[in-house]
Amino acid sequence: MNFINESNAINGLADTIVKGGVCLYNSVKYVYSLAEKDFYNIDVKDVFKVILNNVTDSDSLAAFGLRIDGGTCREMQSEEYNRVLPLIVYSLAVRIPTLKNVRVDDRNMTDDQIYRLYTTVIQKGAENYHDIIPETFLEAKYMVRKGKAMPPFTAEWFKSYICNHVPALSDISNKNIFLLGAVDMLFAMFYSCFEGELRSKLTEYISGAGITEATV
Amino acid sequence: MKTARFSVKDNTNIYKLEVARSLLYFTEFDFTYFWEQCIDAGKEARKTGRLPQDAVNNARSIAAGAHPYIEACSTVFSEVVTDCIIEYICHSERITADELWLRCISAKSQYEKTVFKRVSEYKTNRAINQWANIVRLQEYARNKMAFIYAPDENKNADFSDALIRARRDYFDLACSVAANEINLPRKQLPATKVCNAASLPDATFINGRVSRALYRRLSETLGLAEDAELPESRDYSLVKDKLALDAYAYVKDMGRPNDADMLSASEALLAMPDEVFLPDSFKAAIDLEFDLACKEKLRFCKCQNCARFFVSTSSETFCDRVNRTGKTCREEYNAFFNIPQAEMPREDEIPETPAEEPKIEQSPPEQPLFKEEPPKVQGEYQERSPRTEIKIPPWRLVKPPNKGVPIPLELEKHGQRVYNALYKRLGKGMDENEFKEWSVYLSNMKRNVKSGDSTLEQLREFLIYSDELVEEVKTASRNKSARSPGYGSKQAQPEKNREAAVKTEALTQEYTEDRIKPFSPLTFSSLEDAQKAHPPAANYGYPNNSTHSEIPKEEKEAKPPVWNRLTREEAYGENN
Numbered sequence: 001m002n003f004i005n006e007s008n009a010i011n012g013l014a015d016t017i018v019k020g021g022v023c024l025y026n027s028v029k030y031v032y033s034l035a036e037k038d039f040y041n042i043d044v045k046d047v048f049k050v051i052l053n054n055v056t057d058s059d060s061l062a063a064f065g066l067r068i069d070g071g072t073c074r075e076m077q078s079e080e081y082n083r084v085l086p087l088i089v090y091s092l093a094v095r096i097p098t099l100k101n102v103r104v105d106d107r108n109m110t111d112d113q114i115y116r117l118y119t120t121v122i123q124k125g126a127e128n129y130h131d132i133i134p135e136t137f138l139e140a141k142y143m144v145r146k147g148k149a150m151p152p153f154t155a156e157w158f159k160s161y162i163c164n165h166v167p168a169l170s171d172i173s174n175k176n177i178f179l180l181g182a183v184d185m186l187f188a189m190f191y192s193c194f195e196g197e198l199r200s201k202l203t204e205y206i207s208g209a210g211i212t213e214a215t216v
Numbered sequence: 217m218k219t220a221r222f223s224v225k226d227n228t229n230i231y232k233l234e235v236a237r238s239l240l241y242f243t244e245f246d247f248t249y250f251w252e253q254c255i256d257a258g259k260e261a262r263k264t265g266r267l268p269q270d271a272v273n274n275a276r277s278i279a280a281g282a283h284p285y286i287e288a289c290s291t292v293f294s295e296v297v298t299d300c301i302i303e304y305i306c307h308s309e310r311i312t313a314d315e316l317w318l319r320c321i322s323a324k325s326q327y328e329k330t331v332f333k334r335v336s337e338y339k340t341n342r343a344i345n346q347w348a349n350i351v352r353l354q355e356y357a358r359n360k361m362a363f364i365y366a367p368d369e370n371k372n373a374d375f376s377d378a379l380i381r382a383r384r385d386y387f388d389l390a391c392s393v394a395a396n397e398i399n400l401p402r403k404q405l406p407a408t409k410v411c412n413a414a415s416l417p418d419a420t421f422i423n424g425r426v427s428r429a430l431y432r433r434l435s436e437t438l439g440l441a442e443d444a445e446l447p448e449s450r451d452y453s454l455v456k457d458k459l460a461l462d463a464y465a466y467v468k469d470m471g472r473p474n475d476a477d478m479l480s481a482s483e484a485l486l487a488m489p490d491e492v493f494l495p496d497s498f499k500a501a502i503d504l505e506f507d508l509a510c511k512e513k514l515r516f517c518k519c520q521n522c523a524r525f526f527v528s529t530s531s532e533t534f535c536d537r538v539n540r541t542g543k544t545c546r547e548e549y550n551a552f553f554n555i556p557q558a559e560m561p562r563e564d565e566i567p568e569t570p571a572e573e574p575k576i577e578q579s580p581p582e583q584p585l586f587k588e589e590p591p592k593v594q595g596e597y598q599e600r601s602p603r604t605e606i607k608i609p610p611w612r613l614v615k616p617p618n619k620g621v622p623i624p625l626e627l628e629k630h631g632q633r634v635y636n637a638l639y640k641r642l643g644k645g646m647d648e649n650e651f652k653e654w655s656v657y658l659s660n661m662k663r664n665v666k667s668g669d670s671t672l673e674q675l676r677e678f679l680i681y682s683d684e685l686v687e688e689v690k691t692a693s694r695n696k697s698a699r700s701p702g703y704g705s706k707q708a709q710p711e712k713n714r715e716a717a718v719k720t721e722a723l724t725q726e727y728t729e730d731r732i733k734p735f736s737p738l739t740f741s742s743l744e745d746a747q748k749a750h751p752p753a754a755n756y757g758y759p760n761n762s763t764h765s766e767i768p769k770e771e772k773e774a775k776p777p778v779w780n781r782l783t784r785e786e787a788y789g790e791n792n
Contacts, residue, residue: 037447049321054321060321062333063333065336065340065342
């Protein structure tokens with residue numbers, strides 16, 4: 001696939017993946033803070049709508065009056081939990097080979113381009129701590145080459161990680177149980193939207209940036 | 217005018233409320249300019265991507281001027297401009313706030329983010345559309361005022377304080393019944409607390425100097441105290457006593473301060489108002505004003521001239537507002553009935569007749585009373601005996617204004633018929649200014665009949681006169697069209713037209729000499745037409761010696777041409 005500026009496109013796509021990871025990381029915190037005192041004031045469906053419509057930017061969630069500071073997300077203010085961010089980005093990075101399925105003008109990304117994108121994302125800080133994420137880049141590449149469907153993007157590794165490494169979140173409490181239930185749905189839905197965003201970004205880098213119009 | 221002090225949540229200031237006056241001002245406040253400013257700001261934001269801060273601040277200050285509560289709750293009403301824009305978008309595009317929210321969910325500009333954030337606040341019960349709230353509350357205040365204070369038809373506006381209280385309570389109770397029936401949480405409905413300045417929620421910060429002195433005195437005890445650390449999410453309404461007494465436990469051994477400290481504290485504390493109201497919403501503030509007006513016996517009276525409410529301590533009939541004539545309604549009333557200003561004191565200045573004094577006397581039966589009997593109220597509210605009549609001051613023994621009557625359909629139709637007839641001939645027999653003058657006169661006449669200043673008979677006479685006018689205009693219009701014929705005819709008969717014009721000019725001159733009323737001259741395309749239209753025998757009221765009657769009948773007979781065939785000899789002569 002020919003980009004107008006390949007390195008720019010690779011960096012831009014890597015940024016999008018990292019931003020998506022940060023957004024998912026923050027979204028989990030926002031969902032957790034929702035259970036603090038706004039459980040009946042804020043419709044979780046609205047929160048999901050906002051997250052899924054802005055997969056690379058979680059700032060809009062602040063409009064609900066939710067805060068993700070030490071007051072409401074005290075249990076998430078630990079070094080162990082902070083490692084969830086590179087894990088999330090890694091979980092997205094290993095699925096980069098799926099971009100090979102995106103065809104623009106009957107052309108798709110080359111293996112070399114996909115690998116460069118993967119390494120760029122890893123260089124930006126993605127990491128698989130304790131090998132908690134079972135998927136690998138090579139596995140994903142193999143499945144794409146063979147035309148096999150990728151397994152669904154789930155929150156199993158996330159739940160496993162916090163049960164083993166973040167005891168404050170593994171206690172049985174209203175907030176924690178709500179969080180575990182919410183992330184199951186959130187991860188699966190988020191990835192589906194994120195995939196679409198990544199594809200449109202890729203198309204944008206090939207054809208040039210689109211012009212956005214005001215909606216109000 | 218009585219004033220009250222109030223404070224609001226999260227604000228360390230105490231505000232002054234002019235009882236009844238600020239309420240009246242709010243009910244009459246015109247938000248049109250505010251609305252226009254908001255719409256302009258919204259349009260500009262749509263182009264530039266952000267709200268123009270100057271326009272927003274300007275509009276916000278306009279809204280803050282409507283009522284002291286809006287000014288006090290600057291944080292609550294800080295987004296009133298955005299609210300107005302949201303309301304405008306939803307109204308003009310016929311969408312709900314939810315749909316607007318979805319539209320802005322992936323906000324691209326600062327303006328869209330602002331709209332999205334605000335609608336999110338509505339959705340999460342952290343705010344309401346304050347613009348819509350102000351408009352609804354204005355309507356609420358107007359309706360409540362009219363319910364309590366507007367005089368009934370055909371009844372006297374002078375009603376007792378007890379009746380006012382009863383009406384107010386009835387209105388409030390109706391709201392409570394409705395709230396109860398639709399299962400609204402009663403605890404969450406608007407209410408007003410009354411406390412002194414030292415027991416306000418933010419009293420520590422309001423009385424900062426004294427608070428600091430107190431802390432210094434109690435620092436030893438309070439230094440050892442544990443932080444309560446109560447989560448905000450829980451409901452503490454049932455444990456309020458416990459919480460307050462837990463705090464009291466740290467000061468229960470406190471003695472009085474020394475004289476110097478007490479003097480210093482008393483100076484600061486006595487400067488604060490004794491009673492501070494704490495309305496928890498705008499509606500509570502409005503209701504508070506109604507309650508205080510009732511308590512202070514301030515009334516909203518309806519002016520019989522301009523039909524607007526005004527504040528008074530007694531039931532008056534005319535206000536002191538300057539109207540379009542440059543005079544107040546009261547002055548206008550006085551001038552109309554030739555009542556000298558000195559003879560007509562304000563009602564609250566009239567010395568009240570003591571109950572024991574035999575000033576109450578039987579008035580002669582034929583004497584007209586300006587005031588009717590007070591409304592009959594059951595039980596304790598009935599204060600006056602209907603059999604006795606209070607001696608009315610002489611300036612009040614004036615004839616009340618006539619009662620207006622509705623205009624019958626027949627006259628309405630008549631008026632419309634005349635209007636249509638005249639309108640059809642606008643520019644032909646009647647010019648635009650004349651027509652405008654006539655129509656204004658008709659509408660004024662109708663209004664006067666409705667208000668009782670004119671009678672139906674007068675209107676009928678005017679319409680009869682208008683019928684005559686229509687006939688005149690019809691004739692004039694016919695003549696006008698005859699006077700300006702088409703191109704061909706003008707070329708064909710210039711001489712005849714000229715003659716007719718000379719004759720009609722003479723007629724007009726004579727007619728205008730006799731009557732003052734302007735008259736459109738009669739014009740004809742030919743002398744023959746003129747003769748046919750007005751034969752001399754009919755005369756039409758013109759003087760007998762007029763030029764009209766002097767035209768000899770023979771002259772108007774046209775001679776047909778003689779078409780005899782000539783022989784060749786006759787035509788060319790015998791030689792040819």
